[in-house]
Amino acid sequence: MRFLFKTLAKLALIVLVVLGFYTIYLDSMLTKRFASERYEASAIVYARPLTLEPIKPLRPAQLIAELQQLRYRESASLSSSGTYRQVGQAVEIHRRPFDFPSGPAMAQRARVYFADGYVTNIESLPDGRMLGRFEIDPLVLGQITGANGEDRMLVGLERLPNLLIETLLLVEDRDFYHHAGVSLSSIGRAAMANLVAMDTVQGGSTLTQQLVKNLYLTREQTLWRKANEALMALIIDFRFSKNEILESYFNEIYFGQDGGRAIHGIGLASRYYFGKQVEELTAADIALLVGIIKGPSYYNPHRYPERVAARRDMILQLMYGQDLISQATYLAAIEQQLVEPKNAQAGRTWAPHYLERVKTELGQLQIPKDWSKHGLRVFTYLNPIAQQAAERSISEQLARLSKDEQLQAATVIADHQQASIISMVGDRDRNQVGFNRATTAMRQVGSLIKPTIYAMALEQPATYRLGTVLQDEPIEWQEADGDIWRPENYDKEFVGPIMLYDALAQSRNLPAVRLGMEIGLPAVVERLRSSGIDTPIQAVPALSLGAVELSPLQVTEMFGVMAEQGQFRPFATIQAITDHEGIEIYQRTIPAGRQVFDRGTSGLVNYGLRGVVNEGTGKQLAQLFGQNALAGKSGTTNDNRDSWFVAYDQRRMVTTWIGRDDNQPIGLTGATGALPIVAAIYSQIGVQPLHTNLPPGLEVTAFHPQTGQPIPLDCPQQRRFPAFPVKLPENMNCDGEQEEESWWQKIF
Structure with missing residues (x-):
């Protein structure tokens, strides 16, 4: 017996030593990992916040449509945030609290007045103060996950409703603030509660044990894993505060699957199931989420609503029994709908082609490489109204234009004043991910190259003006390989002498070819480079007719030069980035731009491009x-x-391309194919008319209709265009000729 006792004592000592060393190892490993590598947070990508201001172009229907996209609910009382109601031509909103890039904003009620398609006034409710601006929380476009593919939105413990915390502890771990990570009494009490309820209403594991299991262990049911779980829970409880553990639990807990992505954390679960922030959760919402924790697959409200409703109501009864909610709240909660019917867009990428561009830009910015520790909130320029207009227009117009299902389209809508992209569609199927034609499809641009050539000519006012007469006649050019190039007009005809303005408005090919040759093709290439084009360009004669391959995004930036008085600025999708706690990481400032053409020259080209719309191919x-x-x-x-x-108003530009991926003919011109899509988009987003004031340095000038010579303004037969100042001789007649002075004029 003495030998056996000594042997057992030695074995116990060895076990204690091994256990001690193992505990030291676990303590070192867990302390480091729990402190800095607890979980991987997502980058949450938002659309632009809708900013309401007096004299902002917006219709009530557009505001309500965006509120519905944000899952605001129509309500007669506006008693809770995330609700709205329409009162005549005004819309009343109870805004949700939100951390904007500029700082946090509390929930607030306001009434927005409209007239003639504009916001007229914004009134704070109920005090009646007039507001200069009112921001509404933005739409979530999607998430960018880290390497492990988990999706979560980090939420601080201070943002969680007390009712949520109390309900979780009631159901999962009543002694959380009193045990050391493992609780034998909790196991016993859970067994008794489950026996009485004939259901699993309480769990035996503490929250700390559940957190350890989710973070570090597998789900195999073995004694070794349970022992390991208990030891790790004791260590974490010793090293970290209860609030740190509880916050980690709320951000880590698994709430189910949305397609191929796992939903982790209360922040993302709240948005996915209810379209709300955690601060807005009702008693019924809280009971449902706490109920899902037990088994996210088994208690999936979209698949098993009756099963989930029973568990939710049981938890509500517990909440009422413990005086966490009143009887009125309890009765209202059990009548509340579980969740809204699952929307195909709920929790998914809202604009996949736009989000793809955001990912590309995110990789180009100087942001911390370990951003997934604290997560990112990426605020973009996407305008949901414009995005839906683009998607709808492509779908409807392609079906109207052709029965060819291989016909593809891409559209980019930009705010050229901000140098920002507000909408992007890269496929006729708006949900199709993969090849993004808006950024990647490199196609020849045809006559879209002509404004650059005409601008380079108009930089030489002594030689070229809008009234200058060009020749629309056949031309031959021998290429390097000996082939003869004979360009033609689209109508296969030649009109002879034609004013530069008319050649641009009517998109005549031969005058543009002659100008390109006279200016010099290498110079054209260099100017295109200055306009932001960094893809290959060959200095061949056909360049004058658009023999260069560009993407719709490149075309948008190239035309942005004309829309912005001759300045090139790269267009961006990202305007600000913070972490999940609201700490600023990046704030975009609109670049000053590079002057490609002076303001006078770009003003002349803009006048010509207005002519394209007024009387040419875009009429x-x-x-x-x-x-x-x-x-x-x-x-x-x-x-x-x-x-x-391509079309632009005072603020927004729309670029549309139509074609087939195999480059086969489609039987549509720019005016019969892409233009109807552009028109449909503007009919939905509205037009802010161009300012027609002449830039400094230009003045209205009269030109002879046949010769193109500047002539006096009082001549009966003339064409008037803006031009750089022209000093006419005092004795010039209406034919553009100088009359010989009489003897009387010579004397006096």
Whole structure:
């Protein structure tokens, strides 16, 4: 017996030593990992916050449509945030609390007045104060996950409703603040409660043990894993405060699957199931989420609503029994709908092609490499109203234009004043991810190259003006390989002498080819480079007719030069980045830009591009939106393989391309294919008419209609265009000739 006792004592000592060393190892490993590598947070990507201001172009229907996208609920009382109601031509909103890039904003009620398609006044409720601006929380476009593919939105413990915390502890771990990580009494009490309820209403594991299991252990049911779980729980409870553990639990706990992504944390679960922030959760919402924790697959409210409703109501009864909620709240909660019917867009990427561009830009910015420790909140320029307009227009117009299901389209909508991209669609199927034609499809641009060539000519006012007469006649050019190039106009005809303005408005090919040759193709290439094009460009004669491959995004930036008085600025999707706690990481400032053309020259080209819309290939837009409201340009390539149209108003630019991926002819020109999509988009987002004031340095000048010579303004037969100042001889007649002075004039 003495030998056996000594042997057992030695074995116990060895076990204690091993256990001690193992505990030291676990303590070192867990302390480091729990402190800095607890979980991986997502980058949450938001659209732009809708900012309401007096004199902002917006209709009540557009505001309500965006509120519905944000899952605001129509309510007669506006008693809770996330609700709205329409009162005549006004809309009342109870805004949700939100951490904007500029700082946090509390929930607030306001009434927005409208008239003639504009916001007129914004009134704070109930005090009646007039507000200069009112921001609404932005739409979540999607998430960018880290290496492990888990999706979560980090939420600080201070943001969680007390009712949520108390309900979780009631159901999962009543002694959380009193035990050391493992609780034998909790195990016993849970067994008794489950026996009485004939259901699993309480768990035996503490929250700390559940957290350890989720973070570090597998789900195998073995004694070794349970022992390991208990030891690790004791260590974490010793090293970290209860609040740190509880916050980690709320951010780590698993709430189910949304397609291929796992939903972790109360922040993302709240948004996924209810479209709310955690601060807005009701008693019924809280009971449902706490109930899901027991088994996210088994208690999936979209698949097993009856099962989930029973568990939710049972938890509500517990909450009422412990005086966490009143009887009125309990009765209202059990009548509340579980969740809204699952929306195909709920929790998923809202605009996949736009989000892809955001990911590309995110990789180019100087942000911390370990951003997933604290998560990111990426605020973009995406305008949901414009995005839906683009998606709807492409879908409807392609179906109307052609029965060819291989016909593809891409659209980019930009705010050229901010140098920002507010919408992007890269496929006729708005949900199709993969090849993004808006950024990646490199297609010949046809006549879209002409404004650059005409601008380079108009930089030489002594030689070229809008009234200068060009020749629309056949031309031959021998290429390096000996082939003869004979360009033609689209209508296969030649009109002879034609004013530069008319050649641009009517998109005549031969005058543009002659100008390109006279200016010099290498110079054209360099100017295109200055306009932001960094892809290959060949200095061949066909360049004058658009023999260069560009993406719709590159075309948008190139035309942004004209829309912004000759300045090139790269267009961006990201305007600000913070971490999940609201700490600023990046704030974009609109770049000053690079001057490609002076303001006078770009003003002349803009006048010509307004002519394209007023009386040229884009006149359908003038019929819809009025004279001088828009400027634009069509583009068509050989055999009608590509159809392009670009249009811009005072603030926004729309670029649309139509074609087939196999480059087969589509039978559509820029005016018959892409233009109807552009028109449909503007009809939904509205037009902010262009300012028609002449830039400094230009003045209205009269030109002889046949010769193109500047002539006096009082001549009966003339064409008037803006031009750089021209000093006319005092004795010039209406034919552009100087009259010989009489003897009387010579004397006096």
